[in-house]
Amino acid sequence: MSAAAPVRGPVRAVVFDLWKTLVPLPDDVKRQAFTETARALGMRPEELAGPWAQTRVRRETGPLDVYLDGLRADLDAPWDDAQQAEAMRVRRAVHGRGFARPAEGAVETLTRLKALGVPVGLVSNCSSDVRDMLDASALGPLIDVSVLSAEAGLMKPDPEIFLLAARRLGVDSGACLYVGDGHDDELDGASMAGMTAVLLDLGEDHPWAGPRIGGLPEVLELAGYGGRAPDAV
Ligand SMILES: [Mg+2]
Numbered sequence: 001m002s003a004a005a006p007v008r009g010p011v012r013a014v015v016f017d018l019w020k021t022l023v024p025l026p027d028d029v030k031r032q033a034f035t036e037t038a039r040a041l042g043m044r045p046e047e048l049a050g051p052w053a054q055t056r057v058r059r060e061t062g063p064l065d066v067y068l069d070g071l072r073a074d075l076d077a078p079w080d081d082a083q084q085a086e087a088m089r090v091r092r093a094v095h096g097r098g099f100a101r102p103a104e105g106a107v108e109t110l111t112r113l114k115a116l117g118v119p120v121g122l123v124s125n126c127s128s129d130v131r132d133m134l135d136a137s138a139l140g141p142l143i144d145v146s147v148l149s150a151e152a153g154l155m156k157p158d159p160e161i162f163l164l165a166a167r168r169l170g171v172d173s174g175a176c177l178y179v180g181d182g183h184d185d186e187l188d189g190a191s192m193a194g195m196t197a198v199l200l201d202l203g204e205d206h207p208w209a210g211p212r213i214g215g216l217p218e219v220l221e222l223a224g225y226g227g228r229a230p231d232a233v
Helices: 027-040 045-054 064-075 081-100 106-116 130-136 159-169 183-192 218-222
Strands: 013-016 120-124 145-148 176-180 196-200
Touching: 013 159, 027 045, 027 081, 045 064, 064 081, 081 130, 106 120, 106 218, 120 159, 130 145, 145 159, 159 176, 159 183, 176 183, 176 218, 183 196
Parallel strands: 013 120, 013 176, 120 145, 176 196
Antiparallel strands: none
16 A cells, blocks of 8 residues: 655644544553453453454444443343443543543644644544543543544544545645554555545554654644644635
């Protein structure tokens, strides 16, 4: 698949990935969220792990409570509604800690984009409970359009989810930067949608021939804003 084109022409909007880009999600936190979910459901983590992994697409393309209802039926599992509610609560508690402390430079970068009048978007593969956490976080008021897979019924790297974000931003996808840590082949998907995809290089050795940055504040320079509002934004 071809790499992103170099940044050229005015960038009219910047679209970000969520996990590991704007909000940290270390592997141990991810594991903890899963383990506590399993225990709240009265399941051993090792017995839930397989079905959980195999049903990620269902979990991240619809409401979480509907997904859990379906999983319970599929597994003929004995957890009750109270246990299911508790599982959703513990997930929010674990993931919520990440939203309480966004990634380094995230709030600063989004605040500067906002001050420049640059529309900011977000495209995330996530479960539906992220909506409340996102909107209530320091990032919420700084993001103009957030497309969550659980609400859109689409997942990265499907180019359609990126095109949806661009449409909602009212900006041609070809005038959007997409910035992400590279999971789920998101950079290829964003490129296929016409965006200029930028790797936020967290040292994870994601192969990417397009532009890359080592920290979120570098987005402003890369987009050519240089601290000033771009023309016609
Ligand atoms: Mg990510």
